[in-house]
Amino acid sequence: MIFPWLTVRRTDGSSSGSRVRAGAQAGFTLLEVLVVLVILGLLAAVVAGPQIFKYLGTAKSEAAKVQVQQISSALDLYRLEVGRYPTQEEGVIALVEAPAGLSKWNGPYLKKKEAIVDPWGRQFLYKIPGQHGDYDLYTLGADNAQGGNGEDQDITNY
Numbered sequence: 001m002i003f004p005w006l007t008v009r010r011t012d013g014s015s016s017g018s019r020v021r022a023g024a025q026a027g028f029t030l031l032e033v034l035v036v037l038v039i040l041g042l043l044a045a046v047v048a049g050p051q052i053f054k055y056l057g058t059a060k061s062e063a064a065k066v067q068v069q070q071i072s073s074a075l076d077l078y079r080l081e082v083g084r085y086p087t088q089e090e091g092v093i094a095l096v097e098a099p100a101g102l103s104k105w106n107g108p109y110l111k112k113k114e115a116i117v118d119p120w121g122r123q124f125l126y127k128i129p130g131q132h133g134d135y136d137l138y139t140l141g142a143d144n145a146q147g148g149n150g151e152d153q154d155i156t157n158y
Contacts, residue, residue: 058151060120060142060151061119061141061150061151061153061155063119064118064119064141064155065155067118067119067124068138068156071092071095071110071115071116071124072137072157074095074109075092075109075135075137077109078094078095078105078107081104081106082102082104082105083104085134085135086099086126086128087128088126091123091126092116092123092126092137095107095108095109095110096109096110096112096113118155120139120141120142120144122140122144124137124138124139125139125140132156132158133157133158136157136158137156137157138155138156138157139154141153141154141155
């Protein structure tokens with residue numbers, strides 16, 4: 001038998017399997033299993049739900065910090081090869097697509113266009129010359145406004 005615990009009963013009371021279960025109510029019905037799964041799901045939502053959402057929120061901020069570091073490294077490599085950082089007009093898209101008339105461009109310096117998009121779906125902001133260094137690279141966080149705390153906090157290269 002493939003499933004030794006499965007026994008099919010015929011209407012005459014005999015069994016098609018080699019084993020006959022002792023008792024008429026042995027095992028669980030599908031309805032009982034579904035009720036238990038619903039109860040476990042509700043418990044998980046009540047107990048673990050808020051913690052999961054807290055970590056999901058901080059995960060976007062952490063991902064943005066990593067992206068800022070990656071873009072900054074790509075900008076530095078761009079500068080080494082081209083001799084300058086991308087202009088304000090060229091922007092960070094110059095790390096993915098070659099600007100017109102640039103012979104020393106040896107990119108792409110980032111593999112995908114999605115690399116210059118923050119976790120909230122907006123392109124990273126780039127200013128050159130920067131107020132805090134050669135260039136400023138940042139995202140305004142979840143609220144898309146200056147300042148903020150938690151998920152709304154600005155994430156910068158400075």
